[in-house]
Structures are given as C-alpha cells and as structure tokens.
Amino acid sequence: MHADRLFPADPGTRAIARRLYNSIRALPIISPHGHTDPRWFADDAPFADPVSLLLTPDHYITRMLYSQGLSLEELGVVPLAGAPAAAFDTRAAWRRFAAHYHLFRGTPTRLWLDWVLGAVFESDIPLAPANADRTYERIAERLARPDFRPRALFERFGIEVLATTESPLDALTSHAAIRASGWKGRIISAYRPDPVIDPDTPGFAANLARLAELTGEDTGSWDGYLAAHRKRRAFFAQMGATSTDHGHPSARTADLSERDAQALFERIVRAARSGAAGGADADAFRAQMLTEMARMSLDDGLVMQIHPGSWRNYNRSLFQRFGPNIGADIPMASDYVGALRPLLERFGNERALTLIVFTLDESAYSRELAPLAGHYPALKLGPAWWFHDSPEGLMRFREQTTESAGFYNTVGFNDDTRAFFSIPARHDAARRIDCAFLARLVAEHRLPEDEAAQVAHELAYTLPKRAYKL
C-alpha cells in the first residue's frame, strides 16, 4: 500500500494532502455506527479461518462474485434449508476467491482487502492464484496467535469506541459480559427497533409479545407499546448506547394526533395478530414511529439515525434460499424534503435533538439533504453510506454537501461494517479522502491550510464524538 494512496496526483495538492493527513492519521478511531458482533469481544476467542472470517460473511464480496457467475454455496454461504456444509472446503473457496480477485479492481473492496491482507496479515498483495495457498496459510497461522484475537486487534487498531447495533429484543448479554470482564475496550450498543416497529418484519406479532415479556408492558396498547420502547431505550442507554438507528424503506415521517396514532397502532396489532400484512398502514406506522422516536430522543438524549432507501432482499428467490444480507439489497430513489417534513415541523427546531440522516440516493445530497442540514438545528448529515463509502463516493459527498451544509453539519465517518478487520482501512480511506478534498480547497486558495488542518481533525475525531455524544 503506497503511502500516498488516494491523494490527488497533482504534486502540490498531494503535498498538502499528505501534510493534512499526517496530522490526523494517528488519531483514535471513533466508530459510532456498525454491525460487528459483540460476542467477539465478549468471548475473545480466535477467529476460525480465512474464509469464514473474510469471504463468506462479506456481502460486498459475495455479491460481486455472484454477479460474475459464482454460486453463493461455493463461497461458503449455507442455504437456510440446507444441511450445514460440514465438509465445505475453505481452502478451495479461498482459491476461487483468489482466481476472481481481478473483479474487484477499481472497487473499495479491493482497497480494504489489500490493506487487511498486507497491513494486518503481512501477506502478499494483491491476492492472486499464485499466492492463494500461501496467503491462506499465513492468515490461518496468524489467526491462531493471541495478538490476533478480537480484543488485541481492537487495541492495535486504535479504536476508542465501537458501537454495535442490536434489536430491543436483544438482552445485550455480550455487552454485559464485556463490561463485567474488566477489559477497558469501549463497545457500546445502538438501539435498532425495526423488528418491533416495522409491521412487515417476519414474526412481528411474536416480536411484540417478546417485547412485552422483556418490559412488563402491554405492547398491545399504544401506551404500553411506547412505554416498552422507553424502557428498552433506557436499558440500552444504561449499557452505553448513545444512539438509535432506523432502517426504514423510506424517510417518510408522520405526525398524527394522539388519537389517530393510537387507532393506527390498534389496526397494526390486529393485522399482525391475524397474520395479515400491514399494507398502507405499515408504511404510515413506520412514519409515525420515527416521530415518536424523535420525541423520546428529546427525553432520553439518544441520538437518532435514519438509514432509509434500501430495498432489502430485492432478489426474492435468493432471499428465500439464503436469508438476508447476502448482497441483494438495492438502493431506491428517495425523497427527503417531503418525507421528513412532518418530523421536522414537530422537532426540527429543537437544538437538543440530533437527527442524523443518511442516503443511498446521491442526487439528494445537493438538492435536499445539504439544504435541510444547513438550516435545521436538529438535523445532521450522515456520511456517505454503503455503496458510496468508497473513494469516489466519499469525495462526491464532500463536493456536493459542503457548500450548502458546511463541514459542521456533518458528523465524521461511519464504517457501518460487520467486517471488523477492515475498520482501520475504511477510516483511513475516509481520512485520506477528506484530506484530499481539503487539500484541493487549500490549493485553490479557498481555505488556508491551518484552517483545513483544523477541519481535518474535527472530521476525523471531534465531530463524530460530539454528534454521537461519545
């Protein structure tokens, strides 16, 4: 990995970018939103093998290989109805991966994996058929070492705080175990209530019942349901959580009267219990609940995140065979200006609320999101997300949001990943791109270098800590 990677080619601008980056490269990593497994840090057991660590669970990788004709089974993904693939040949799967590594040219996966293989495992890069076996063995050998266990890596990676994401139905036992262990690594949860908010979730009625058990509230009544949320939010907060997260199909919000909200909830519960789909009511309920969550955030201080616009499990037959998170979630065009208005009308002027909005629809950056974030005290822009947390995507985010929202209505970087080993590479890429953008502003005499250095520091460290109350 070249020391100047991701910096602009122009020598003058590159020198500025390098100076800016060197002033922030060693800052601790703030990871306020992601999907790592807290059990890793609770158990601190060694990771199993290169394939189950790096290949099979990474839907950026499996989607690309699938698009080019490989089957998910060949990559170690186990069908829901299938027998566990006891005899799955991980080494053959790794060779298959190596044979197709050229598919990732020009993608962020290539950057992240080169870093994981090169910097973490000190192996050959790029992965290729000629080094596949050697690389496999190197990784396997390292994974057996104590300094490659989760906690050791957490420390080596320089992570100051790492948020995972859990359902209100999760007992947070791993988080409790981490705390009880005396280990000082800061792993916190985030409250992601989609399973008890989205009536289209499979098992929604059962989820409500389970929520009732956990809280002692009557989740069949509107008041009880809201009270149950409040209790679980309080529990999450007590376990370190500082935020909630909402992965709705759209950013639609609503602000119904108390009476209408109650009636809507009762229809939702009746439909759920009868096994009927929610239909239009489901969408309205998700919309109303975003506003309810904002109301609760004003009470308990949890920062609220909305991640809208992903058509989850778009490929139905693949979903039926393999379940979710196999690389078949597809972005949709998303409206924000109309969708968020009911919530913003109600709470947008509240300085005590922090609402962080993300998008998969880059056309909304300059048109809707930056203008909204540049006006509302409650609203902040989440960083480039998912398909866009890549060099080009991160750069477009800055180019298209900064002029209307400034830097200070953004909140630094999220890695948003389940790929623990790639976290430093992702934050490093974001820092480099931010420095590349700032270096251009400096080179074009739009910002003095000392101010750019201050901004670089804030984007990497101060803003995420402040925005997420960490």
Place this chain on the structure above:
Amino acid sequence: MHADRLFPADPGTRAIARRLYNSIRALPIISPHGHTDPRWFADDAPFADPVSLLLTPDHYITRMLYSQGLSLEELGVVPLAGAPAAAFDTRAAWRRFAAHYHLFRGTPTRLWLDWVLGAVFESDIPLAPANADRTYERIAERLARPDFRPRALFERFGIEVLATTESPLDALTSHAAIRASGWKGRIISAYRPDPVIDPDTPGFAANLARLAELTGEDTGSWDGYLAAHRKRRAFFAQMGATSTDHGHPSARTADLSERDAQALFERIVRAARSGAAGGADADAFRAQMLTEMARMSLDDGLVMQIHPGSWRNYNRSLFQRFGPNIGADIPMASDYVGALRPLLERFGNERALTLIVFTLDESAYSRELAPLAGHYPALKLGPAWWFHDSPEGLMRFREQTTESAGFYNTVGFNDDTRAFFSIPARHDAARRIDCAFLARLVAEHRLPEDEAAQVAHELAYTLPKRAYKL
C-alpha cells in the same frame, strides 16, 4: 485573497486559466437578475451599520448560524409580532458572527465575505473573534464615507446594468426617482407577477383588486386580468425592464383552450374572494399563466425566466414568527421534460421568444435541461442557481450542460442576490470557474486557447447582454 483563487491546481492548467481570466476580469458586470433594493440607488443614503448590512438580511448566513444553534433574534432578525428591537446590540451580534465564522469554511459565503471584508472594506480576513471589534469599526467608519454610498459603489464595482425584481403592484417609484435624478447608473426592474398569479399567495384577492386599481381593468374577468398584465408589463418595459420572472413551486405549464382557461380563472377568483385555498386549481392556474406569459412575451419582447422547485417557507413555525426569506426555502426534485411540454408545444419553436429556465435540482442538468436547451430555439439555460452558484455548483453546471447544450444556449451568470456588496465577488467567482472549466478543455486539447478566450468573453459579457436584451 490569492490572485489564483478557484483556479485548478495543476500548474499548466492554472496558467491557462489565469490567461483566460486576465483577458476578461475587467469586463463590466452585467447583472440581469437580482434582488437588490432600488431605494438604495434612489436615495443614495449611507448604509446603516455592519450588522444590518451584512449579517441580518443575508439568509445564506442566518441559515447556517441557525442550523448550528443560534437564534434568529440573536442575529438581528425581528419577529413579525415582536416589538422592534430598539436596543439590539449590533456589536454583540457581530462578535457572535465572528465567533462562528469557521462554520462557513468550504462554503461560498466564506469566499464572498472574505472578498467583501478584504477587498471592499480593506479589513482583516478571515473574520475572527480576535479582529471582530476592529473589523466592525472599520466597516462602520467606511460606511460613513461618501465613496461607500450605493451609487459610488455601483460605479466602483463596474456594474453596467443591474436588474431588480418587483411585483406588478409596485409603482417603481425608486426606479423613476433614479431616472429623474440624472444619475447614469442603469438600474432596471423585472416583472415578477407571482403575487397576482399564484392563488396561494396570502392576500391574493386583495392583490387582484389592487391590480385593477393600478390598471383600470376588471381583474375579475379573464380578459381584464390578461389586459391588466399587459398594461403592467408595458409599464415595466417602459421603466427599463427587459424580463419577467416566475418563482413557481414547479415548472408545470399548461395550454388550455380559451374557454377552459377562462373557466379556471373564474373558479380561482371565486375561491380567492371566498377565502378558500386554490388547491389543484391553483397549480393548474400557475401552469396556464406561464403559457400566457410566454404569449405576452412574444408580443412585448420581454425575456421570460422560470425559477421553479423551491419549497418556500418550508419551516412553518419559523415562517409564522419571522416571515419569508430567512433561509428556510428548500429545493425539491423537479420535472422539466413533462412540465414544460405544453408551453414548448405551443411556443418552443418560436425564435422570437427567450425562455430562461433555472433549476435547484442538479440531476436535471444533463438529463433534461441541456437536451431541451440544445433543441428548442426559445429555450435557454439559466446559470447555476441559489444553493448551486458556488464554485462546485458552477463547475458542475458547465460539466453537465455543455456537452448537450453547448455554451451558446446558456446566458452567462446571474448573481440573484440581495447582498449588494457581494455582487463583484459572485461575478468574479463565476468568471474564475468558467475560466477554470475552459482551461481544462484547453489543457485536454478539446478546445484551442484562442477559442476558449472568445467563449470566456461571451460568457462574462456578450451572452447575458444578448439573452436579456440589455
């Protein structure tokens, strides 16, 4: 301010940009669309103080400060129902502004203000807590001098012509006073009939009544209403106006039969008189009136501008407290290809019509607007507007429109501002960005430098004069 600001960093390209820019930097400013106050030039009185001149009325500034937790009152914005803030401490407000000046890093506001403070007032830049008082005093001292009065600055700024924007209900007394004064500065109006076209305007019925008074026409009848427009347009033209301007929520146009248009108008009038909202009729009426305005433009030669796609006064509670233009207008996704078709079907092939269309939705540049402007004789592309009249936004405009529309279906730059002091900075930024874009074409051997120089001259001077008939 660095002499090379906004030029590309690559030394070869920068040298070309500098040569192009130096050949046009001293050209007079053509400002064919904006919102300065004609009274300034009629009265030629000194501007009051730094805060009421530069901070309070600039909604680019107040929106950003509001988004970061400052109240509008702290910035001098007076609530509609509030008592006038007789004791408002402008110096404290200025210090507040200085303390938050870092928020504007990376925004065009920073560029414009640095220029106003540095080049116009010869004060320290950037504004900072340490120089806030000194800067305040410097500005106050200069504002008291004769060479900082409106007319002197107009001349110093090298403005050849400046258009303001007025309602048909405006008597244009300031414009008349300017003409009567013998001063040679060319200040003209533009006909912005939204208050008598948009049935959703508060006071619409009263506006129609006032229009009847001013014209002696029966504005309760379709024929009389149209005749009233014709008379006011003629009056505006006589007072120097060369254009009309239409700030509708969408670009929707309609081409109803005479009979249907009349019936629609009668429903609009009935609803207005009864105090009912226009609803769907209001939208249809606005659509029809764009086509009527185009028809009149063919008769009287006024250039027609459409500025669609802003959700005005989006933040209702703030609007109710403070009124419009406080930084809470938000862009919306906008359709052009369907919306403009009725008007284009009727008049798009007319060479004698000039219809200049703007957008807040940059995704329409390459998809709809450049292809339309590259075909219809009547249609021209307005420059990057509002949230997008910034370095990145101006550059995206050229990058995304030039290949389908060319340069010659665009009309130069609009500052579109009420911030008089920033006008030279805005035009200068547009010239620099156009030269930066052209320099890249030259450096990439896509255009010879002599042709680029000719284009630079036309974008800065010739095209706006020709398009706006100035």
Place this chain on the structure above:
Amino acid sequence: MHADRLFPADPGTRAIARRLYNSIRALPIISPHGHTDPRWFADDAPFADPVSLLLTPDHYITRMLYSQGLSLEELGVVPLAGAPAAAFDTRAAWRRFAAHYHLFRGTPTRLWLDWVLGAVFESDIPLAPANADRTYERIAERLARPDFRPRALFERFGIEVLATTESPLDALTSHAAIRASGWKGRIISAYRPDPVIDPDTPGFAANLARLAELTGEDTGSWDGYLAAHRKRRAFFAQMGATSTDHGHPSARTADLSERDAQALFERIVRAARSGAAGGADADAFRAQMLTEMARMSLDDGLVMQIHPGSWRNYNRSLFQRFGPNIGADIPMASDYVGALRPLLERFGNERALTLIVFTLDESAYSRELAPLAGHYPALKLGPAWWFHDSPEGLMRFREQTTESAGFYNTVGFNDDTRAFFSIPARHDAARRIDCAFLARLVAEHRLPEDEAAQVAHELAYTLPKRAYKL
C-alpha cells in the same frame, strides 16, 4: 488533433494515460450496437456529398443548429410533405454550418467532426467560414475516390465487426448481399422488434399483419405472435445477429401469467385493429414483452439490450413536419429498481442470459444500475449512451459505476451511431477516457499499472466481444 487529447493535464497522470492508451490504441474496433445503413456496405457506392453525408443526417448537429435559430430546411432536412428539394444548395448549407461551427465548442460533436475533417479527409480544422469552401471541395474530391467507399473505409477504420439494427419486418437483403458478395467485412444485424411490440407505433396493426406474412404465423393469436418472434429471431441469428434491442419509453417489465398475458395481447390486437390507442394496456404489453424476449434469449442465446427513457419525437409539430430522428428526442427520469424487478425476479439469476441495460438518466448509475449489475448474473451495464457518450459523460459513467459494479459487469463501448465516419473517433474517445480514468486510479495508487493495462485492453476489446458473443 493533439496526441494527448482527452488525457488529464497533470503530467504524471498524463504519462500513465498515454502508456495505457498506446497499448490499446491499435486494437480493432468492436461495434456491437449502432445504426449505420447496411446498404452502404452492400452497394459500396460512393457517398454523395459532404452535406448529405455529414450534416443533414446527423441529429447531434441539426439539433444544435436548430436550437440557435436555423431551420431544418436550411440544413437539408426535407419536410415529409414537401417536394424534394431538387435545387438544394449543399455548398450554401455547408457554409452555413461553417458559420455556426463555434456553437459546438465544448461538445463531443466538435471532437468527432474535427477528427473526421482532419484525420479522415486531411482537411483544415476547425471548420470555419474562411475554409468552408476549401473543406467542402476537399471532402467532395475524396468521396469520389475508391478508397473513400464504404468497404474501404470499414477496413481502414480497423473495424472487426459492426452491428446494424433492423426491425423484424426487414428482410435483411443488404446483409444477405454483403455475405453473397464475398467481402470479408463482418456486418451483422440486431433484432429490434419495437415496431411489432410497441402498440403506440404508427401502423402497428399493419406491422402485425406483415409479420404474419413473413413468418406464416397467426400474429393475431398470442401463441402465433410469439412463434413469429421466434422465427424472426432465428432468421436474424442465422444472418449473424447476436443481440436484440428494445427502445421502450421506460424500463418497465412485467411477468404476467400465461393467461393474463394472452388476454392482454388480445386486447392489444383488438385495439390496434379498431385504430384505438393502446393506453395503459400498451405500456403493460411492452413490459410483458421484455420478459418474453428474455425468455426467448435463454432459448436462442441472443443478448438482450434495453435502451429506455427517451421521449421520442417530443416536439410534435416538428415531428409532424419532418418525422423522427431530427434531434428532438428528450431523456426522462427513469426508474430501474422497480421497473426491472419482474424480469429480474424471473430471469435475473440465470447465468445464461445477458441483459444489457442503458440509461439516459445518470442519477441511476450509482443509485440503481451499478448496484443491480454488481449483483445479478444476468445483468450488465451498457456504456454511457447518446447524450452521455461524450468525454464528461463517459468519465461520469466510470466514476459512478465502477465502485459498485466493477469493470467486469460493463461491456465496453457502443458508438450507437448512424454517422459512419465518426465511428473511429467515438471509439478513440472512449478508449482515451477509460485510460484517463484508469490513469487516475494508478496515480492515486488504487490500481497497479499492469492491472490497469489489462483492464484497458478488456474494456476496449475483450469485454464487448464476450458480452455480445462476437
């Protein structure tokens, strides 16, 4: 034409781009989709004159000139109802073109024409009033020479294969004549069934009748209609075609039951025979037929292309006077994620299907198309199309698709042109832009140069051959 045209200005990056380009510049041209006239190669007659070759039929040129006030008649376009312009003065038309050549500054037309005039005709560039007559004569003189006949140019241009596009009602006599002639140039057709699929096509009922004659099938019955398609597809394939092409208003697909599809078709036929417009049924039928075409492609192996989102003949009065293809087709905002789902649900996971999707709506690149192509085995991304097959457009395509789809889910370049003389210039521009993009990846240390060189070769040659089965 400068040897470094279209390469980035930064000297280091330019040197990389030059190396990459020099390694692929001489590769044969693969032109898998376009609109040249096969009669040219069947007859091998000299082209008539500069105007009827280069000006009149090129709707990129006529649209721009029309937008700036020239009439189509002045450019040699003959009105449908008009008498043939026997006395049309081509030399005067050429002078008119030269007098307006500045309008093309910054457009791809300028690049292509400079190449045609300079490299093919060895004439002065740029075209200008001062050299208009000399240039006209030079072109006319060359066109009379044997080495400027279609087949000689085909060979000189280094074209390995060139696909034309024909309706199922076309007897492909020119293609047959080419084959019978013994000439080795590979000219193949592509099956474009819009005239017998789109109920909104003028003459649709007659087209169905003609299809019945050609195939001996009862095209009034659903089974017969489908069988007729199968027969014509087989005939096209036998004549060398490897692909179908579908120019629908939207990408909408449907997957009706056999029974519903049959009922829909019967309504379509009844409406067509009664002269009624198809209305909503027409759109549903086009949608269903895309899925039927995919089903047939799985059987006969033809690669399927969808070119959606153009509002054809948008300018109705011009269409009525001059017919189609005069530069008045306008892009529309296009949905893919919802529109394609029925087809993708049915066939998206088929590795044996190749479905190439194009767009005129660049906002779909990063939001919908790259994510879809980066997942579905059947789906590939067509290159930047029509208004976007320009330097900026080609670059945006790579910048906005590569990170989610990679390079290997794209299919190289299409010239998609009826302007035969510009084909080498168009492919050359695409190769240069791809090398410029790759050079930036190399300069930013995102891809080693040897891998970039491999990708450049694949984009220029291997991928189009493989994707189109050539």
